[in-house]
Amino acid sequence: MEDFFRTLFDFERPITKPRFVWFFILAFIWMIWIVQKADEVHAKEQTKMATASWWDRTVHYDRPEKEKGYVINRGILGLLIIFFLSHLIASIQVSWLQRLSHLIQQRNFSKQALLLEKNSEAQAMLSKTALSKKELIVRLGSIDQFIRVLENETDPARRTVSLQAASAELTALSAKLATGEILSEAIDAPEVQQASKETSFDLAKAGLSEDRLNRDLRRIFKLADAPLALPENRTE
Numbered sequence: 001m002e003d004f005f006r007t008l009f010d011f012e013r014p015i016t017k018p019r020f021v022w023f024f025i026l027a028f029i030w031m032i033w034i035v036q037k038a039d040e041v042h043a044k045e046q047t048k049m050a051t052a053s054w055w056d057r058t059v060h061y062d063r064p065e066k067e068k069g070y071v072i073n074r075g076i077l078g079l080l081i082i083f084f085l086s087h088l089i090a091s092i093q094v095s096w097l098q099r100l101s102h103l104i105q106q107r108n109f110s111k112q113a114l115l116l117e118k119n120s121e122a123q124a125m126l127s128k129t130a131l132s133k134k135e136l137i138v139r140l141g142s143i144d145q146f147i148r149v150l151e152n153e154t155d156p157a158r159r160t161v162s163l164q165a166a167s168a169e170l171t172a173l174s175a176k177l178a179t180g181e182i183l184s185e186a187i188d189a190p191e192v193q194q195a196s197k198e199t200s201f202d203l204a205k206a207g208l209s210e211d212r213l214n215r216d217l218r219r220i221f222k223l224a225d226a227p228l229a230l231p232e233n234r235t236e
Contacts, residue, residue, distance in 0.1 A: 015091060018094060026085065027079055041071050042064045042065070045064035045068075132186035136192045136196075139172070143199050146162045146166035146169070147162075147206055170216055174220055177220065193223075196217065200217055
């Protein structure tokens with residue numbers, strides 16, 4: 001019994017506060033109704049006493065007050081039912097609020113997880129874009145080196161080897177663009193465009209402006225309308 005009363009007034013439990021709140025609300029409404037009912041019974045008994053015989057009025061003079069007291073006493077006993085009803089309502093309320101809180105936490109967790117996933121994807125995209133730009137510039141640099149070797153080479157066989165090596169670099173680059181290993185968006189980066197224009201200019205300078213290597217280079221890097229002239233910031 002001691003444990004029962006200890007838990008009954010343990011306000012650290014989630015159900016205790018709402019149970020007492022509901023009890024006070026329902027008990028207040030209940031007792032207002034009981035008092036009104038008791039007044040009605042009292043008035044009714046007084047009316048009966050007014051028409052009763054002298055003997056009844058003498059013997060049962062306190063009947064109106066007694067009947068009123070019976071109603072009030074029964075109302076007070078009814079507070080036990082009110083208490084258990086309050087406990088039931090509070091249990092449903094706490095259960096519903098806990099479920100709602102759990103759903104809100106799940107939703108917030110899902111939102112945070114989705115946000116983290118989006119941020120992670122954005123970071124991964126930025127990283128891949130940076131790596132793509134780096135590889136494009138490196139491969140363009142390799143092609144440029146082969147072209148410079150080709151410019152100074154007089155042996156036809158060695159010129160062919162250098163040209164084939166440059167073509168192989170561009171083919172590998174094109175394949176990676178096709179598979180998505182290199183992001184096509186990186187082509188539009190200013191530094192990549194600058195490097196591709198320089199490479200195209202070197203090909204034109206080497207007399208290969210109409211060679212397939214230069215045509216493919218200009219197509220891949222969207223240089224179809226770019227002039228075959230020395231790029232900006234490039235000096236010989």
